[in-house]
Amino acid sequence: LYTTWNDVDAGAIFRVNLQGAAKPVKLTTEKGIYRMPSFSPDGKWIVFRKEGSSDVLGNAFTAQPGIYTMLANGGEQTFVTSRGDFPRFNKSSDRIYYQMGGGTNRNFASSDLKGLDERVHLKSTYGSQFTVSPDEAWIAFIDLHKAYVAAFPKTGKTIDIGSGTGDFPVKLVSKDAGFNLHWSNDSRQLHYTLGSQYFSINLEDRFSFIANKPDSLFKIPEQGIDVALEITTDKPKGIIAFTNARIITMKGNEVIENGTLVVEGNLIRAIGKSGEITAPAGATIIDCNGKTILPGFIDAHAHGNHFRSGIIPQKHWAYYTNLAFGVTTMHDPSANSELVFGQSEMIKAGLMTGPRVFSTGTVLYGADGNFKAVINSIDDARSALRRTKAFGAFSVKSYNQPRREQRQMIIQAARELNMEVVPEGGSTFYHNLSMILDGHTTIEHNIPVAPLFNDMIQLWKNAQTAYTPTLIVNYAGLSGEYYWYQHTNVWENERLLRFTPRGVIDPRSRHRTMAPEEEYENGYMLTSRSAKKLMDEGVKINMGAHGQIQGIGAHWEIWMMQQGGMSNLQALQTATINPAISLGLDKSIGSLEIGKLADLIVMDKNPLENIRNTESVHYTMVNGRLFDAATMNEIGNYKRSRSKFFWESNKNADSFPWHDGTETEAETCSCGQH
Structure with missing residues (x-):
C-alpha cells in the first residue's frame, strides 16, 4: 500500500501484491494529497490521511482535511476526524489510533470509525511518532530524536509517557536516533532507520521478563543493516x-x-x-x-522551504526561483533532515531540478522544544553530530545552546567528526563573541552591535571565523528586506511571479512598511559597513538571504553589501568565492x-x-x-x-494556502524563521 504524487494529477493511493509480478492497482478516484495509508488487520479496510493545501503542493482538492477510511478494494472515502496523523487501526479493526497535537504537547488517542468516542491514551512533552504493536501490548515512540519501547498501559486513564517514565517499563533502543518506527507482524521486533542504516530490536533481548534473561546483556546497536541503495x-x-x-x-x-x-x-x-x-x-x-x-551564486544561509514534512513535489518552486535568479548552490542551516537531504539527493540523481542543496538538517537547538538537543557532555555532543551526519550533513547549526561549555563540546565533537559548525547567537553580542573566540566556522546573522571597532575587527580577523550577516533580517535595527519592499514594486517582478506563488509574494510586498531613510541608515546599513571593514581585513563575508524571499533575496543581499561600501567586485565575492571557501566547497565551486x-x-x-x-x-x-x-x-x-506549476494549472483561489489551511507539519524554532 503506497501513495503517489504528480504535480498535475495530484496524489493517489495504490495497492500492489508483493507476490509475483502483479501490477499496482489504483484505489482512489479523487485527486488529493494522500499520506500514511495502512490496512486494517482483517484486510478489509484502509485508513489514511488527506492533507490540506500548501504553498508547496498547491490545491488539496478537499474542503475537509483529516483522517479517512475506505474499503481495501477502493470506493467511497469516509471521513473520520480532522484531528491527528499517523492513523492506524487497532487489532480488532473497530477503532483508529492517531497522534494529536504538536511541539511539547502531543497526545496518542483513538476513536471509533465515525470519529466518536475519542479516548486519549498517552500524553507526552517530547514524545512523537507513537507506534503501537499489532498485538497492542507495546508502544514505540521517539523522544528527543531517540527511539524507545514501552509496555502499552491500558488503565482507562491518560498516562504521561516519556524517556524518564518510571511507572512502567520504558527502554531506550537506539544509540543516536531512530526514525520510521514500525513493527514485525508478530510484535516481537521493532524496526527503525537512521540515515542509510536499518535497525531491528528483539523485544526479548530488551525486556528481561519476556525471555527470563537479564536485559543488562542487551547492547544498543551501533550499526544496522546498510540499505545500500545507490543511484x-x-x-x-x-x-x-x-x-x-x-x-x-x-x-x-x-x-x-x-x-x-x-x-x-x-x-x-x-x-x-x-x-x-x-x-x-x-x-x-x-x-x-x-x-x-x-x-553561480552561493547562498550560504538559504532556508528553502525545507521545514515541512510529507510529500515531495516533482518541482519545488523555491529551487526554480533560485535558479532563475542565478543561485546555483544553497546551504540551509536549519531544516527537516529527512526532507532536505532527500530532496538534495533527488537533485543529485537528476530526479528534481534545483541548485546544489546542502544543509545542517535539524538544528542543535538549546532552548525547549520537542526537537531540542540536550548537550551536557562531550558524548551528548558526539551523538547529536553523528545523528546529523548520518543523514548526509557536513555542517551543524549550534543554536541557542545557553552555556559556553555546551557550545565548546559541539565544536570539539565537530573537529573529531570533520564537520563544520555554523552557529547563531540569537542577537546576543557576548554569545557571538564567545563563538568567535572558540573557533566556530561561521557566525550566522549579524552581530547586534554597530559600528565594530578595531579590537573586535582584529579579534575576528585572527580567529578566521567567517561571517554571514543576513542583512535582509538585520538584528538591532530595521531589516534590509523592508527597504526593498519600500523602494521597489516587488509584486510587479514578472520573473519572480513566474516561479513563486502570488500568495507568497503579495502579503509581503503590497502591505509594506514605510520608514524614514535614517532608520535604514542606522539599521542594516551600519551592519553592512561593519562587514566591509571586516572584509578589508581578510574576514570572509558571505551572502545569505535567509529564505525571506526566494531568488531575488540573494540579489538584495549582494546589493546591500555594496550599500555598506564594498566595491562591486567585493559584493560579488560574498556570493561566490567567499561562501565556497567558508563552507569548504572551493575546490569544486x-x-x-x-x-x-x-x-x-x-x-x-x-x-x-x-x-x-x-x-x-x-x-x-x-x-x-x-x-x-x-x-x-x-x-x-x-x-x-x-511543466506547469500548480498555480499555472489551477488559477482559482484554492491554489493559495490561506483558504483551507496548511496541514503539513513544520519543524521550526520559536521565532518561526529557523
Missing part, C-alpha cells in the same frame, strides 16, 4: 562553448574581456581569451557578445577554473558597472545543465520545457 549521479553529456563574453572568474581580481569558456559534461574544460581558446568540434556555441559570465564544476551565470549587463545589473540573468548553468533563466526551460544540448 547514478546525474551528469549531462556534450560540450557547450560560451564565446565572446566578459568573464569574471573570481580568481582574485581577474576579469577576462572577450573570453571563451568551454564546458564538457559537468566540468569546465577550458577558459581564456577567445583568440586563445578554440571551441571543440561538435560543441554547442552560445554567443555571449556583450554579456558577462561569473560563477565558487570560481571559474579548469576542472571545477560547471555552475555559472550569464548576465545581459555588467555588474561591475552597476551592482543592480546582477538581476539581468539570461542563462543559468548548474552541474553543466543550461537553463533559459526567464522560462527555466533547459536548453543547450538538451531541449526540455518545464
Whole structure:
C-alpha cells in the first residue's frame, strides 16, 4: 500500500501484491494529497490521511482535511476526524489510533470509525511518532530524536509517557536516533532507520521478563543493516562553448574581456581569451557578445522551504526561483533532515531540478522544544553530530545552546567528526563573541552591535571565523528586506511571479512598511559597513538571504553589501568565492577554473558597472545543465520545457494556502524563521 504524487494529477493511493509480478492497482478516484495509508488487520479496510493545501503542493482538492477510511478494494472515502496523523487501526479493526497535537504537547488517542468516542491514551512533552504493536501490548515512540519501547498501559486513564517514565517499563533502543518506527507482524521486533542504516530490536533481548534473561546483556546497536541503495549521479553529456563574453572568474581580481569558456559534461574544460581558446568540434556555441559570465551564486544561509514534512513535489518552486535568479548552490542551516537531504539527493540523481542543496538538517537547538538537543557532555555532543551526519550533513547549526561549555563540546565533537559548525547567537553580542573566540566556522546573522571597532575587527580577523550577516533580517535595527519592499514594486517582478506563488509574494510586498531613510541608515546599513571593514581585513563575508524571499533575496543581499561600501567586485565575492571557501566547497565551486564544476551565470549587463545589473540573468548553468533563466526551460544540448506549476494549472483561489489551511507539519524554532 503506497501513495503517489504528480504535480498535475495530484496524489493517489495504490495497492500492489508483493507476490509475483502483479501490477499496482489504483484505489482512489479523487485527486488529493494522500499520506500514511495502512490496512486494517482483517484486510478489509484502509485508513489514511488527506492533507490540506500548501504553498508547496498547491490545491488539496478537499474542503475537509483529516483522517479517512475506505474499503481495501477502493470506493467511497469516509471521513473520520480532522484531528491527528499517523492513523492506524487497532487489532480488532473497530477503532483508529492517531497522534494529536504538536511541539511539547502531543497526545496518542483513538476513536471509533465515525470519529466518536475519542479516548486519549498517552500524553507526552517530547514524545512523537507513537507506534503501537499489532498485538497492542507495546508502544514505540521517539523522544528527543531517540527511539524507545514501552509496555502499552491500558488503565482507562491518560498516562504521561516519556524517556524518564518510571511507572512502567520504558527502554531506550537506539544509540543516536531512530526514525520510521514500525513493527514485525508478530510484535516481537521493532524496526527503525537512521540515515542509510536499518535497525531491528528483539523485544526479548530488551525486556528481561519476556525471555527470563537479564536485559543488562542487551547492547544498543551501533550499526544496522546498510540499505545500500545507490543511484547514478546525474551528469549531462556534450560540450557547450560560451564565446565572446566578459568573464569574471573570481580568481582574485581577474576579469577576462572577450573570453571563451568551454564546458564538457559537468566540468569546465577550458577558459581564456577567445583568440586563445578554440571551441571543440561538435560543441554547442552560445554567443555571449556583450554579456558577462561569473560563477553561480552561493547562498550560504538559504532556508528553502525545507521545514515541512510529507510529500515531495516533482518541482519545488523555491529551487526554480533560485535558479532563475542565478543561485546555483544553497546551504540551509536549519531544516527537516529527512526532507532536505532527500530532496538534495533527488537533485543529485537528476530526479528534481534545483541548485546544489546542502544543509545542517535539524538544528542543535538549546532552548525547549520537542526537537531540542540536550548537550551536557562531550558524548551528548558526539551523538547529536553523528545523528546529523548520518543523514548526509557536513555542517551543524549550534543554536541557542545557553552555556559556553555546551557550545565548546559541539565544536570539539565537530573537529573529531570533520564537520563544520555554523552557529547563531540569537542577537546576543557576548554569545557571538564567545563563538568567535572558540573557533566556530561561521557566525550566522549579524552581530547586534554597530559600528565594530578595531579590537573586535582584529579579534575576528585572527580567529578566521567567517561571517554571514543576513542583512535582509538585520538584528538591532530595521531589516534590509523592508527597504526593498519600500523602494521597489516587488509584486510587479514578472520573473519572480513566474516561479513563486502570488500568495507568497503579495502579503509581503503590497502591505509594506514605510520608514524614514535614517532608520535604514542606522539599521542594516551600519551592519553592512561593519562587514566591509571586516572584509578589508581578510574576514570572509558571505551572502545569505535567509529564505525571506526566494531568488531575488540573494540579489538584495549582494546589493546591500555594496550599500555598506564594498566595491562591486567585493559584493560579488560574498556570493561566490567567499561562501565556497567558508563552507569548504572551493575546490569544486565558487570560481571559474579548469576542472571545477560547471555552475555559472550569464548576465545581459555588467555588474561591475552597476551592482543592480546582477538581476539581468539570461542563462543559468548548474552541474553543466543550461537553463533559459526567464522560462527555466533547459536548453543547450538538451531541449526540455518545464511543466506547469500548480498555480499555472489551477488559477482559482484554492491554489493559495490561506483558504483551507496548511496541514503539513513544520519543524521550526520559536521565532518561526529557523
